[in-house]
Amino acid sequence: LAKTTxxxxxxxxxxxxxxxxxxxxxIATNDYITWYQQFPxxxxxxxxxxxxxxxxxxxxxxxxxxxxxxxxxxxxxxxxSDTAVYYCLVWQLTFGSGTQLTVLP
Amino acid sequence: DGGITQSPKYLFRxxxxxxxxxxxxxxxxxxxxxxxxxxxxxxxxxYYSQIVNDFQKGDIxxxxxxxxxxxxxxxxxxxxxxxxxxAFYLCxxxxxxxxxxxxxxxxxxxxxxxxx
Numbered sequence: 001l002a003k004t005t006x007x008x009x010x011x012x013x014x015x016x017x018x019x020x021x022x023x024x025x026x027i028a029t030n031d032y033i034t035w036y037q038q039f040p041x042x043x044x045x046x047x048x049x050x051x052x053x054x055x056x057x058x059x060x061x062x063x064x065x066x067x068x069x070x071x072x073x074x075x076x077x078x079x080x081s082d083t084a085v086y087y088c089l090v091w092q093l094t095f096g097s098g099t100q101l102t103v104l105p
Numbered sequence: 106d107g108g109i110t111q112s113p114k115y116l117f118r119x120x121x122x123x124x125x126x127x128x129x130x131x132x133x134x135x136x137x138x139x140x141x142x143x144x145x146x147x148x149x150x151x152y153y154s155q156i157v158n159d160f161q162k163g164d165i166x167x168x169x170x171x172x173x174x175x176x177x178x179x180x181x182x183x184x185x186x187x188x189x190x191x192a193f194y195l196c197x198x199x200x201x202x203x204x205x206x207x208x209x210x211x212x213x214x215x216x217x218x219x220x221x
Contacts, residue, residue, distance in 0.1 A: 034209065036210070041215065041217070043195050043197070043215055044195075044210070045212070046209040046210065095147040095148040095150075097146065097147045098147050
């Protein structure tokens with residue numbers, strides 16, 4: 001199974017852009033890259049999904065280089081409510097340990 | 106509204122007892138999943154099902170059992186054989202083939218099981 005590696009934690013200040021990078025060296029040809037957000041004692045929520053290059057939606061952007069061995073989730077102008085754990089998946093079933101993002105005032 | 110409903114939200118169990126967690130979805134999704142989450146940890150896959158009457162073991166299936174008699178329902182039984190059952194259990198569903206990763210997972214709100 002594809003395995004992902006993310007930083008364990010990150011801190012940021014309100015209004016800043018946050019970039020979280022995920023490494024997935026063993027990504028398969030057919031794998032999509034998906035990011036989820038989880039608040040304590042809740043189920044994860046879908047943020048964004050991509051296969052290659054760049055994807056943007058109303059809450060985030062996802063950058064995927066040509067070799068697809070990594071991806072970067074970009075959150076523009078974070079707020080305190082963005083404090084959560086962020087997971088990168090390269091196969092539907094396999095979650096890593098996630099990145100705890102803490103947004104400070 | 107469409108979604109996934111898990112029940113109960115909180116459950117207490119004595120050692121040696123089996124307990125069944127309910128998961129119902131009205132999203133018309135073919136695939137359903139059960140994950141376990143321990144404090145400060147990521148989600149680990151217990152079982153998943155891509156179609157009615159079929160299911161596959163995930164990474165930590167020992168001590169658990171499931172059934173998929175209806176498309177809408179995917180109950181999880183935590184048996185007495187599960188050594189450390191105290192955890193947060195999450196059910197999810199998706200419209201796409203889980204092997205490709207395309208499509209998104211929709212999660213329920215979770216069931217927190219505590220063994221006394």
